[in-house]
Amino acid sequence: MKPYTPEELQGHKENLANVSIEIAEIEAEMKQVQAEYKGRLKPLKESRANMVSNIKAKSEYVTEVCYRFTDREARMTEYYNDEGDMIECRPATADELQPTLFQPKVIIGTQAKTGTEN
Numbered sequence: 001m002k003p004y005t006p007e008e009l010q011g012h013k014e015n016l017a018n019v020s021i022e023i024a025e026i027e028a029e030m031k032q033v034q035a036e037y038k039g040r041l042k043p044l045k046e047s048r049a050n051m052v053s054n055i056k057a058k059s060e061y062v063t064e065v066c067y068r069f070t071d072r073e074a075r076m077t078e079y080y081n082d083e084g085d086m087i088e089c090r091p092a093t094a095d096e097l098q099p100t101l102f103q104p105k106v107i108i109g110t111q112a113k114t115g116t117e118n
Helices: 006-057
Strands: 066-071 076-082 086-091
Touching: none
Parallel strands: none
Antiparallel strands: 066 076, 076 086
C-alpha cells in the first residue's frame, strides 16, 4: 500500500464529506417523496382491506335501526331492519323468554282477550 500525502489525505476527507452531504440530501428528498406516496396509498389500502373483508364475509357492515321480535312458541329471536328484511335469526336466550308486563296473557285452552274482539 502506498500511503497518502497529507494533502491527498485532506482531499479525500473533503470528498468524503461532500459525498456524505449529498447522500444525506438525497435520502432526505427520498423520505419526503416516500411520505407523499404513503399518504396517497394509505386511503387506497384501507379501502382495499375493507373490500376484501366484505368479500370474504359475503356481507357489508352497516349501522341501521333494527327491531327484535321473539317468538316464544318457536323459541327464536329474529331481527328485522326498517325495510322489513330479516337480518338475523337465532335461538332465543332465557332472558328473552321471560314473561314481561307488556306481553299478552295466554290462557291454555282459550284465547286471551286483547280488546280488539267483540
